[in-house]
Amino acid sequence: MQLKATLGVHGRVALKIEYDLAPEDWGEFAIFWASDSPSIKRSILTTRLLVSATLVLVCLTKDSPHRVLWALGGVLSAVAWWGIAPSLVNESLRRKAENRYRPCLRGRHMLEIVDTGIRAKCEVSESLYKWAGIRRVVSTPTHVFVMIGDSLGYTVPRARMVEGDLDVFVKNAREHLSTDAQPAH
16 A cells, blocks of 8 residues: 655645445444443443342242252353343444444545644545544554544544555554643743
């Protein structure tokens, strides 16, 4: 892949990447967001605790000559639920994200690092997010997430890069974020 770079206003190199988005990329964003969201983590923990406690209580209060087996069944069911709850939540979030239809959630996209921030463009919108508004840039083996809020951001699929060097883009964006986050002397 070629790195597309142009000289910025202040002599810095402006980096540009282009990529194609598909619904499954927003499913990945939903999973990433859920794994990072304190409110989702609380919801999963609450659900796990309530269902587990209910399973154990139901089995412990079962009046039967096989009470020990019922109690063991309740504990095993609670343990199974503890492991299953997160994947059920993730699958639900993924399905909802993939089934959403908005014109800018699919097709060709462009992100460009400029002196003032990151410029984003798709077929229906164009915007500039200043460095102060970008929370972080997260790189995973399959995607890069440019987070502009707790639950807002851009998803860049590694498998559908069309132009540019994504790793150089991530490195440059992180350098801007760390430089711009430091107070001026």
